Amino acid sequence: MALVNLKDILNAAQRQHYAVGAFNVVSLESLQAILEAATKTRSPVILNVAEVHFKYVDLETSSPAIRRAAQKAPVPVALHLDHGVSFEAVMRALRAGFTSLMFDGSTCAYEENVEKTRQIVKMAHAIGVTVEAELGHVGGAEGSSEAAEDKGLFTDPKQAEDFVLRTQVDALAVAIGSAHGLYKAKPQLDFARLSEIRQAVGVPLVLHGGSGIPDDDFRRAIQLGISKINVYTEMAQIACRRIREIMERDPSFISFPDLLIAAREAMRDLVMEKIAVFGAKDVCAAPNSCASCPGCAE
Ligand SMILES: [Zn+2]
Structure with a gap:
């Protein structure tokens, strides 16, 4: 089936109120675990490769294998750069055949974030690659399993409207109280703010720091407009535990190798559970079930 971009899978998710899981590839085992889980649950999926994980995944060597595995999967798969912070990482991902990318300018001043994101969107759109950006700042150590240190700066709905309009991003990561890494206390998501952001912008919204958020909070966030959820820490945690x-x-x-297989199976089972909670289980089961997805249209 096709390698797709974020637009192909998130627009259907947004319409039908489910979220597509975005899980990080840090090794061959995690790649296999994610694709096996998506295949078994008949769900679209997003393969995240984070810039901070380039030390584990050599981009130029691994991308052909990741692309090949994604193309062989019977469900639509997006290959997405997670938290691209440097211009270099963005360019390398484009060259390596990624279908989508996140440019994270959330630590920049607002106007600088707008300008950098706008330029990357222009470049990516010219070759059919979608772009996710972050406004406000989701706290914690991105792409790692370190404890979250702060709650970050929450996204301002008015600014979100201006940001999406000026940058033309395809998806927006929002800061509403989630954090990267392990939570020290139960996260308190700001659902009222999420509703306001949803009303202010039309593009699919993304929740980062999905590890440790209670299932009911996920469901509520999805109902209020979250269409993509990032999960990594829990995968690393369960693999180590096994x-x-x-x-x-x-x-x-x-x-x-048997240790790696055990870790892979543990990660696969976790990804399957998350996909079910996100409401994406079986969305690829019926033909044309997610109308905008080229996989279903074939
Ligand atoms: Zn993130």
């Missing part, structure tokens, strides 16, 4: 269990049971265990 490996630790095996090693504790048998400290002399030496079959390294």
